[in-house]
Amino acid sequence: MAARRIAFINEKGGTCKTTLAVNVAAFFADKKRKRVLLVDLDTQGHAAKSLGVDPRSISKNVFHLLTDPNVSLEAVTLPTATPNLALVPSWKDMAEFPSLAGADPQRARRLATRLEPALERYDFIIFDAPPSLGLTTTNILVAAEEVVVPVATTYLALDGCAEMVDTVADVKATYQHERLRITQVVPTLYRKTQLADEVLAKLKEYFPKRTAEPFALSVTVDEAQSHGKTIWEYAPWSRGATMLQSIAEAVDRAGK
Numbered sequence: 001m002a003a004r005r006i007a008f009i010n011e012k013g014g015t016c017k018t019t020l021a022v023n024v025a026a027f028f029a030d031k032k033r034k035r036v037l038l039v040d041l042d043t044q045g046h047a048a049k050s051l052g053v054d055p056r057s058i059s060k061n062v063f064h065l066l067t068d069p070n071v072s073l074e075a076v077t078l079p080t081a082t083p084n085l086a087l088v089p090s091w092k093d094m095a096e097f098p099s100l101a102g103a104d105p106q107r108a109r110r111l112a113t114r115l116e117p118a119l120e121r122y123d124f125i126i127f128d129a130p131p132s133l134g135l136t137t138t139n140i141l142v143a144a145e146e147v148v149v150p151v152a153t154t155y156l157a158l159d160g161c162a163e164m165v166d167t168v169a170d171v172k173a174t175y176q177h178e179r180l181r182i183t184q185v186v187p188t189l190y191r192k193t194q195l196a197d198e199v200l201a202k203l204k205e206y207f208p209k210r211t212a213e214p215f216a217l218s219v220t221v222d223e224a225q226s227h228g229k230t231i232w233e234y235a236p237w238s239r240g241a242t243m244l245q246s247i248a249e250a251v252d253r254a255g256k
């Protein structure tokens, strides 16, 4: 069976895209024994950093895969400390991708095309998206089939979520990508306040069967990332790990 392709996307910054992409990928790889490829497309290189890899020290990354036909998928794929989890890192070069690829009529399909060899080699391909819309995000949506939208439970967060619904519908129509769908909306950075509960209630109203359990604020999750470790390496028995496991399981079920 071809790999399931799951994108963590929200054009808003700081909504836990990277935290969820990295830890869900690590959960599938380490706990479910699946072959997982995590593909970062953000210029910040946070997926690599979250896995203890310094993206500056790597000569070839996803940018080279997307812009140089002589660079193979293997040449940009790194092993990680988590068993079964491989990483395609990203770095500042990716900022040049939209202008470099702009004139190519197939520009939106480059990522999907370059990942074709991965479809049989992996069970899951997980994408960590940048906090913006544009050619990079379009490439992710063309390459993915399942979209997970992490939404901060704060004022204005719902706007970004509505934008994502429109963007997914646009890509689906423009690229005849029938299988593309939002499978889960994950309320993140949750604290029990009246405002957060109002945002949560709205999400459940808009996405009745697709809203995951809230991902509450947890210092341990933040610490794990700052140490370059997944939650399962850093604090496997923490509340953060329990929350991330239940989100990973919801993402798994929702896309089946």
Ligand SMILES: Nc1ncnc2c1ncn2[C@@H]1O[C@H](COP(=O)(O)OP(=O)(O)OP(=O)(O)O)[C@@H](O)[C@H]1O
Pocket: 012, 013, 014, 015, 016, 017, 018, 019, 020, 042, 044, 046, 129, 130, 131, 189, 215, 216, 217, 218, 219, 221, 222, 223, 225, 226
């Ligand atoms: N449950 C949590 N509790 C506390 N802090 C968290 C939690 N989840 C993530 N964070 C922290 O919030 C910050 C933003 O998270 P993250 O990098 O995952 O967001 P992002 O959506 O990928 O951001 P960007 O849009 O910049 O790519 C990070 O410092 C991360 O460690």
Ligand SMILES: [Mg+2]
Pocket: 017, 018, 019, 042, 046, 128, 129
């Ligand atoms: Mg990020």
